[in-house]
Amino acid sequence: MSTTFMGMPAVRDTAGHGNLHASEPFPQAATRELGNAQLRSNLRHATHTIRDKRLKVVGELDDWEALRDAGAATKNAAMANLPALLEEFEKNFTARGGVVHWARDAEEANRIVTDLVRQTGSDEVVKVKSMATQEIGLNEHLESEGIAAFETDLAELIVQLGEDKPSHILVPAIHKNRTEVKDIFLRQMPQVDPDLTDNPPELAMAARAHLRKKFLSAQVAISGANFALADTGTLGVVESEGNGRMCLTLPDTLITVMGIEKVLPTAQDLEVFMQLLPRSSTGERMNPYTSVWTGVTEGDGPKNMHIVLIDNGRTNALADQYGRTALNCIRCSACMNVCPVYERTGGHAYGSTYPGPIGAILSPLMTGIEAEDNGSLPYASSLCGACYDACPVKINIPDILVHLRGEDVAAQHQQRKLPSEMDLLMKGAEIALSSGKVLNLMEKALPVGRLAAGRQKKIKKLPGKLAGAWTSSRDIPAPPAQSFRDWWKKEGRG
């Protein structure tokens, strides 16, 4: 069998491509999503339920903080040693009968996978839910090449049949309620019982019947991986339904698509991550199915095993000294479940495969801040810090958001000749706030503000787009007659 060997990984300054972009500024997309009352109530309900569950199971472990530290340390070390770990993984994966392919970016990865599927002579694949393949837009690519890809994860199936996009990395259909799911099934499943109700077990059974046929006929499966172990060349998938396991074991050919940052040094490391991941993601002590496979075994499971290791902007992110810890992410989704911004807007507002707080940093890190509207993503946060507290591998998301805002401001300044309204606001504030004397002078104007506030003692409308946005929903109190420092001076206190 021919393989598409792309050479050893090298640190290339390659931007990520694929579904990693905000195609419109976040505030605009968010405003639209905010208008969807059904979405907001679905999201609120779902995120609050899973938050409570997570807090409960995390609270059961006395050593949770130590586990987080261990997870962060392991990841930091792995990222610092990435090329060597990947080589070790390649050696061991190959020794056990697997074939390793390297892909610089989304296009290359899609091409490799398509070729591999073609070589089997099949035009159908079953898929285990995979963020990496979402990221590179594999399903769309395969479709354009005449290959049908069937998602087997229930939520992913709902999204696929609904011709929709995932709104959450763990619960892709978080924005849909049962009735919406029932309607999708009735519309899209050929042999479904027309009396189907929105009772969850009934819906699950309908999906099961639909999928069973695919599992039994498919020659090729495509999976993602939650981790790769360098010392043994092992891959692993963590899931809830067992549909993934069907994909991983029944077809003859298994193609795994995985980001290069998923590699861990040894099997021992799973001890930490298998505690951190389920608790952080689904709020369970243990996930129902953990599948681990090492190479090809005669007469058991897939006969051909491939892995496509994708960079797609990851070395870019790794080269960013302030942002690189974003690659520690184990895709648990805890940060989005606690994020007040995500809770109101849902995942679609972020444009990219990676929504929520991690998406707001990961997407621009992988594509570069100037790519399309990704520069608007780091502002999609009030910097409340809930994400950092929740993250099982302690990624300091708020600090990275601030860092990327700085990158965006710098990029904007390079592109633009005329200052923006924000630039002017910041310049004015800089002048006023970098000296006590100047601030004191400015404060002499406070009585003017009192006049403007009028008898109601409220300012209801400020000029300008930014200040006007503030007063769109909030009054500003009338300023005092006298600043504190003026009072202090008049009191003769210094």
Place this chain on the structure above:
Amino acid sequence: MKIALFATCIVDAMYPSVARATVQILERLGHEVVFPAGQACCGQMHTNSGYFDAARKVAENHVHAFEAVEYDVAVAPSGSCVASVRHQHRMLAERAGDTDLAERADAVGATTYELTQLLVDVLGVTNAAEQLGSYFPHTITYHPSCHGMRLLRLGDRQLDLLKTVGGIDVVELPDADQCCGFGGTFSMKNSQVSTAMLEDKAASIRSTGASLCSGGDASCLMHIGGGLSRAGDAAGTLHLAEILASTIDSPAPAPAATDTTTGATR
């Protein structure tokens, strides 16, 4: 003890009564308060908006202003400004390659406390009624601001102190740990999302029946108070320093008459 007051720009210009209350509390405990005249702002707004050069200048001014006077500890009635002094000034200096400023910023940061942190951890105040004579006979609720809660790890210091004020009735705020949606320029850049967060916070406050919501950050309170006011709510906001400073003889204004204009009438 000689205590340097960092009033913060927003309190200095918009809520002077909060700074006066802070001075009163500290003097009542027998400490000397000084006001470094060169101070202006911590630079948090610039930093969090990505304007690092401007932020560094503002931060440098802060460091310089506090180096210019002698004091034992510095205090600010704002968790987020203290968090900025402690956590962001070094970062700004390092980015500019200014190791000297980084060290000086650390020195200032190490002695700067949020008000209740200073009261509880350094000055040993655990009972406001007994030790400060605090008296405020009203029903209030309390919102812990994100930076105090998550960056400074203030825990229940603010709430616990409020509960010990004479005559007060503190009712629990549902979903108290949820951000109010202020976030500095976030409330301008992503005004709609910010408003959605604010509406939920206002609804939580409303559900308590309390006539005012207190907290430790003037900026969050301005945002929350501004939303309540726009919605025509009877409830207002009042900084916890004013409640702690309130006594029988010199009461802070009653909630119904609370002037969101910052006590300017006083």
